[in-house]
Amino acid sequence: MSAAVTTAGTGSTFSRLWARGPFARRAVPPPPVLSLSQIRWIGALLIAAQLPQAPWLPAWIAVFGITLVGLRMVFATRDARRPQATPTRIPSWALVVFAVAAAWFVRASFGGHLAGRDPSVAFLFILVGIKFLEARTRRDGTLLACLAMFMLITPFLANQSAWAALAMLPALVILGATLEALARTAPLVAPRAALKRSALLIAQGIPLAAILFVVFPRLSAPLWGLPQDYAAQTGLSDTMSPGMISELSQSDAVAFRVDFDGEPPPPAQRYWRGPVLTRFDGRTWSAIPQRGPGAPVDAQGAIQYTVTLEPSFKPWLFALEQAVGPPQITGGADDPGARSVQLTADRQIVARLPVREVTRYVQRSALGTHFASASDLDVRLARALPPGNPRAKALAADLRARYPDDREYAAAILRMFHDEAFVYTLTPPLLPTDPVDMFLFDERRGFCEHFASAFTFLLRAAGIPARVVTGYQGGEINPRGGYMIVRQSDAHAWTEAYIDGEWRRYDPTAAVAPNRIERGLSSAVGAGEPVPLFARLESGWLKSMQLAVDALNHAWERDVIGFNQSRQRELWRDLRLNTDNAPWVVGSLAAVIGAWGAVLLAWMAWRRRTEAREVLLWQAACARLAAAGLPRQPHEGPLDYAARAAARWPQFGIAFNAIAESYASLRYGDVEPDSKASEALLATLARAVDVLPAPRALRATAP
Amino acid sequence: MTVRSASHVVPVAQRLAGVLNQVGQIVVGKEHTLKLALACLLARGHLLIEDIPGVGKSTLAQALAATLGLKYARVQFTSDLLPADVLGVSIYDDKAQAFRFMPGPIFHSVVLADEINRAPPKTQSALLEAMEERQVSIDGTTRKLPEPFFVIATQNPVEQIGAFPLPESQLDRFLMAIDIGYPDAASERELLAGGDRRVRVADLVPVADAATLAEWQREAAAVHTAPALLDYTLALLAASRGYGSNAEGAARRGLSPRAGLMLVAAARAWALIAGRPMVMPEDVQAVFAPVAGHRLAGGARSGALQAQALLRSVPLP
Known part of the structure; x- marks a missing residue:
C-alpha cells in the first residue's frame, strides 16, 4: 500500500486506498428476510396489541389501523402461495402518502391537534400498520416488536383498570412467541408450542415481578405525569341546571367506592356531600369561589372510612355529611398539588388540582343534618334572589304570610310537594323559561334537581338563606368484599337552609319520593323509566356477577394502582424491612430472587428425574464430551456421535462404543424394561460412562 | 438386543453384504446408492432414479436382478408407448379359436422403466397402477405380478421438452x-x-433366489421399532408438515401418513442391511432424504435439501 502512496497521484491514491482499506466495499450478505411464519407472528402481535387500544380510538382509526396489519398478512400469504410471482408491494411513495393522509385525518378528528396524548396514540396505531406493510427484513421485525411493546402500554394512559391489564395478557404471550420466532433461524415453530413456552416464561416471571412490585423503591412523584388532555367525563360539576343530574343518573359508572371501618350508616344518612351551589341566575345554580376553612364540628361518634375515588377530572372529594376535617390522602394523587386538600367554609372538600387518577383517602365524618356557619358571608350570599319566576315569588309571599316561622314555612312547602300531584321522574320535561315557575305550576314533573332548585328558590323568596348541595345519595353494599359502591346514578341534589343560626339539610325529594332515599333510584321511579341496568337490578346472577367483577376492580385499584410510595413504606414497616440499610435490602432482594431461581431449577431437575435412567446416563456422557470440546449435534444419533468421538479419541473408542450400543439397545432395542437384560445393559452403560475420563483429560489427549 | 434376535439378523446381513459386494463389482464406487436400492427392494418399494443417461442406471438394475436370481426386463418408454406394450395383450389364436394372453414386460421381477417421463400419462399410470396393486387387470381378468416385484424407473431431469414429468x-x-x-x-x-x-453382468452367479428374497423381505418387516424411535419419526413428520411454509426451505407439502409408513419400512430394511435387530434414528436419517425428498415441494433435488434441513431441525435426546 505504501508503494501506491508514493507512486500514484494524490486523488487516485486516496480512492485506491479507500477501495482496499478497512472501509472497502465488501460483498455484504443480504439481510435476513422475514419468513411467512415470522410475518404472521408479528401480525398477530400487532393486532393483539392494537385491540386493547381500539375502544379508546375513533372507530375509523381503529378499523384502518387493524386493516393495514391484516392487509400485510394477506399479501404475505398470497405471495407464499405463488413463489414465482413478484411479491405484492405497496410502493413506498404510496406509504408516505398514507402516513401523511393519516396524520391529516387524525389531526382533523382530534380537533386540530396532533401533538397531544390521544392523537399521538391514534397516529402510532396507524403508523405501525404502515411500517408493517413495508417490513421486509428481520431488523424491521424486531423494530415492530418494540413498537408493539410500546403500544401495549398506551391503553393504560386511558384506563388503568384490571381489565386493561387483563386485555394486555394475550399480546404479552404472543410477544414472547414472536420474539422466539424472530430469533430462530430454523423456520419451524409450532404455534401452540411457542405460545405455551411463552406463557410458561411469563408465569415463571410473575413471582419475580410481584417481588419487584412490592420491594422496588417507588418514586414519590411519577416518572412522567399523565398528560393534561382528557375527554369530557361524566360526573358532578360546579353548575346545575334543570336536567343535568337526571342526565347523569343515566350512567351506572362507579363514582367511588367506600370501605367503612365499622358498620356503614343506614341508607337515609348516606348523603355524600359534593359541590355546594350558592349562586342562582334564575335558571342555573353555580358554585362561588371557595374559602376556608370550615368550622369544626363535634367529632363525637364520628365514623371513619376510606374512599377510593375514580378519576372525575373535577376537584371535589366526597364525604358523608358532616366531614370532621379534611381527608388524609393515602393513594393516587402523586402530584403534590393534587394532595393539597382543604375543607371549605361551606364544607366542601376541594383539591387544588382536579382528580385525574384513582385517589384514595381516609375520611372521618360525624353523621348529622346541621352545622354552624363558619362565616356571615356565606349566609349573606345565600339570600340573593334573582329576577324572574314571578309566580313562585307570589306563592312564597302567600305561604310566608301563613307561616311566619321558618321551620313551619319549610315544612309547608315539603307538605305541598308531598300532597299535591308532583311526580318524581327521570325524564323531566324541558323548562325553557322561568324553570321554577314552570316546574311548580305547569309541569310538576321533575328530578331531584328540580325539587331542590324550586325548594331553595321558595326559601330564598321568603327571605330564608338557602343553597343547593349536590353530591351522591345512597350507595350499594357489595357483599363480596363488604364495601360500598356509589354510582353516578346515585347523583343527587338537596337543599341547605340557614335556620336558627345553623345550616340544616332539607331533602325535598324525600317528601315526594321517600323510596329514593330509603331504597334507591329504581324503586322510586316508575317501571318505564330509563334507570341504568346495574342500578335497576335487584338480584339474580347478573347482579351477583357484576358485584363480583366490581369487587375485583376495587381490589385492583386499592392494592395495585393505589400502591404508592407511602403504602410501600407502610408495608415495609409492617414487614420489618430496614429500608435505610440499602446493601441489606439489595442483598435480601437478591436472596429472594435467587431462591426463586433455585425453585425453578429444582423443578426442572425434578422433571428430568422422570426421564429414563439410560437417557440421563447418555446425557451425562454427552455433557462430558461437550465439555471436552466435542458437542453432540442436536439431531445426531448415538451411533454417529460415538463414531465421531472415537475418531477424535481412538484410545477410548471401546468405551464410546459400549456407551452408544448399550444406550441404543436400551432405548431403541427390543428389551423388556426392568428385565435382567435391561439391568445388565444399564450396568454396562453406567460403567462405561464412569470409565470416560474427565473433560480436561480428554482435551489434553486430543490429537 | 437380546442375543437370540441378534444371531437371527446377523447371517441375513452377511448374505446381504455379499449381494452388495457382488453388485459393487459391476457398479463401481456407488456403495451408498446400492445400499439404498437394496433397502428399497427389501422394503417392497419401488425406486425412482433421476439422473442423466450413462451413469449406470440400467447396469445397476441388471446387476441387482442377476445377483438376486430374478427375472429382469427393460422397457424403454417412448412417446408412442401404449399401456398394452407394458402390461401385455390378448391376441386371437386361430388354432385354439380363443384369445391368448401375451404377458408384457411387467411380468418380470425386476422391471427397469427407462425414461418414464417420455411416455404419455396413460401409459405411465398403467405402470404406476400395476406397481401399487401388484396385479394387472386386462380384459376382465386379474393377473398377479410375480413376487418379489421391483420397479426401477428412471427419469432424465435435464431434457424435459416434449416429456411428461410425473x-x-x-x-x-x-x-x-x-x-x-x-x-x-x-x-x-x-x-x-x-x-x-x-x-x-451376464457372468454373474446368483447368490439368492426369489424365495430367499421374499424371506429377507419378511425379515426386514420384522425389525423392531421402539416407541422412542416412533416418537422421533412422528416428530420428523410433524416438522415436515411445516409451521412456516416460506422461502427459507420449509416444506410446503408435508409428508403423508403413507410416507411415514414407507419411511419406517425403509429404515427397517436399512437396519437389516446393517445387521441391527432394531431401527436406530441413524437408520431413519439415512433413508429420510431419498424417501422424503420427492414428496416435498420442488422436486427430488430441492426436496432432498429440504429433507436435510428438516433432519437438522428435529433434535434427539
Whole structure:
C-alpha cells in the first residue's frame, strides 16, 4: 500500500486506498428476510396489541389501523402461495402518502391537534400498520416488536383498570412467541408450542415481578405525569341546571367506592356531600369561589372510612355529611398539588388540582343534618334572589304570610310537594323559561334537581338563606368484599337552609319520593323509566356477577394502582424491612430472587428425574464430551456421535462404543424394561460412562 | 438386543453384504446408492432414479436382478408407448379359436422403466397402477405380478421438452427417489480399465433366489421399532408438515401418513442391511432424504435439501 502512496497521484491514491482499506466495499450478505411464519407472528402481535387500544380510538382509526396489519398478512400469504410471482408491494411513495393522509385525518378528528396524548396514540396505531406493510427484513421485525411493546402500554394512559391489564395478557404471550420466532433461524415453530413456552416464561416471571412490585423503591412523584388532555367525563360539576343530574343518573359508572371501618350508616344518612351551589341566575345554580376553612364540628361518634375515588377530572372529594376535617390522602394523587386538600367554609372538600387518577383517602365524618356557619358571608350570599319566576315569588309571599316561622314555612312547602300531584321522574320535561315557575305550576314533573332548585328558590323568596348541595345519595353494599359502591346514578341534589343560626339539610325529594332515599333510584321511579341496568337490578346472577367483577376492580385499584410510595413504606414497616440499610435490602432482594431461581431449577431437575435412567446416563456422557470440546449435534444419533468421538479419541473408542450400543439397545432395542437384560445393559452403560475420563483429560489427549 | 434376535439378523446381513459386494463389482464406487436400492427392494418399494443417461442406471438394475436370481426386463418408454406394450395383450389364436394372453414386460421381477417421463400419462399410470396393486387387470381378468416385484424407473431431469414429468401424486408411489451421480476419480479409472460392465453382468452367479428374497423381505418387516424411535419419526413428520411454509426451505407439502409408513419400512430394511435387530434414528436419517425428498415441494433435488434441513431441525435426546 505504501508503494501506491508514493507512486500514484494524490486523488487516485486516496480512492485506491479507500477501495482496499478497512472501509472497502465488501460483498455484504443480504439481510435476513422475514419468513411467512415470522410475518404472521408479528401480525398477530400487532393486532393483539392494537385491540386493547381500539375502544379508546375513533372507530375509523381503529378499523384502518387493524386493516393495514391484516392487509400485510394477506399479501404475505398470497405471495407464499405463488413463489414465482413478484411479491405484492405497496410502493413506498404510496406509504408516505398514507402516513401523511393519516396524520391529516387524525389531526382533523382530534380537533386540530396532533401533538397531544390521544392523537399521538391514534397516529402510532396507524403508523405501525404502515411500517408493517413495508417490513421486509428481520431488523424491521424486531423494530415492530418494540413498537408493539410500546403500544401495549398506551391503553393504560386511558384506563388503568384490571381489565386493561387483563386485555394486555394475550399480546404479552404472543410477544414472547414472536420474539422466539424472530430469533430462530430454523423456520419451524409450532404455534401452540411457542405460545405455551411463552406463557410458561411469563408465569415463571410473575413471582419475580410481584417481588419487584412490592420491594422496588417507588418514586414519590411519577416518572412522567399523565398528560393534561382528557375527554369530557361524566360526573358532578360546579353548575346545575334543570336536567343535568337526571342526565347523569343515566350512567351506572362507579363514582367511588367506600370501605367503612365499622358498620356503614343506614341508607337515609348516606348523603355524600359534593359541590355546594350558592349562586342562582334564575335558571342555573353555580358554585362561588371557595374559602376556608370550615368550622369544626363535634367529632363525637364520628365514623371513619376510606374512599377510593375514580378519576372525575373535577376537584371535589366526597364525604358523608358532616366531614370532621379534611381527608388524609393515602393513594393516587402523586402530584403534590393534587394532595393539597382543604375543607371549605361551606364544607366542601376541594383539591387544588382536579382528580385525574384513582385517589384514595381516609375520611372521618360525624353523621348529622346541621352545622354552624363558619362565616356571615356565606349566609349573606345565600339570600340573593334573582329576577324572574314571578309566580313562585307570589306563592312564597302567600305561604310566608301563613307561616311566619321558618321551620313551619319549610315544612309547608315539603307538605305541598308531598300532597299535591308532583311526580318524581327521570325524564323531566324541558323548562325553557322561568324553570321554577314552570316546574311548580305547569309541569310538576321533575328530578331531584328540580325539587331542590324550586325548594331553595321558595326559601330564598321568603327571605330564608338557602343553597343547593349536590353530591351522591345512597350507595350499594357489595357483599363480596363488604364495601360500598356509589354510582353516578346515585347523583343527587338537596337543599341547605340557614335556620336558627345553623345550616340544616332539607331533602325535598324525600317528601315526594321517600323510596329514593330509603331504597334507591329504581324503586322510586316508575317501571318505564330509563334507570341504568346495574342500578335497576335487584338480584339474580347478573347482579351477583357484576358485584363480583366490581369487587375485583376495587381490589385492583386499592392494592395495585393505589400502591404508592407511602403504602410501600407502610408495608415495609409492617414487614420489618430496614429500608435505610440499602446493601441489606439489595442483598435480601437478591436472596429472594435467587431462591426463586433455585425453585425453578429444582423443578426442572425434578422433571428430568422422570426421564429414563439410560437417557440421563447418555446425557451425562454427552455433557462430558461437550465439555471436552466435542458437542453432540442436536439431531445426531448415538451411533454417529460415538463414531465421531472415537475418531477424535481412538484410545477410548471401546468405551464410546459400549456407551452408544448399550444406550441404543436400551432405548431403541427390543428389551423388556426392568428385565435382567435391561439391568445388565444399564450396568454396562453406567460403567462405561464412569470409565470416560474427565473433560480436561480428554482435551489434553486430543490429537 | 437380546442375543437370540441378534444371531437371527446377523447371517441375513452377511448374505446381504455379499449381494452388495457382488453388485459393487459391476457398479463401481456407488456403495451408498446400492445400499439404498437394496433397502428399497427389501422394503417392497419401488425406486425412482433421476439422473442423466450413462451413469449406470440400467447396469445397476441388471446387476441387482442377476445377483438376486430374478427375472429382469427393460422397457424403454417412448412417446408412442401404449399401456398394452407394458402390461401385455390378448391376441386371437386361430388354432385354439380363443384369445391368448401375451404377458408384457411387467411380468418380470425386476422391471427397469427407462425414461418414464417420455411416455404419455396413460401409459405411465398403467405402470404406476400395476406397481401399487401388484396385479394387472386386462380384459376382465386379474393377473398377479410375480413376487418379489421391483420397479426401477428412471427419469432424465435435464431434457424435459416434449416429456411428461410425473405428477407429484404419482411420484408418491415410489418408495425412494435417488440420483446416482458421477463416480469419483478412482472408481472411474477402474471403470475405464475394466471394460464394459454390461458384458460382465451376464457372468454373474446368483447368490439368492426369489424365495430367499421374499424371506429377507419378511425379515426386514420384522425389525423392531421402539416407541422412542416412533416418537422421533412422528416428530420428523410433524416438522415436515411445516409451521412456516416460506422461502427459507420449509416444506410446503408435508409428508403423508403413507410416507411415514414407507419411511419406517425403509429404515427397517436399512437396519437389516446393517445387521441391527432394531431401527436406530441413524437408520431413519439415512433413508429420510431419498424417501422424503420427492414428496416435498420442488422436486427430488430441492426436496432432498429440504429433507436435510428438516433432519437438522428435529433434535434427539
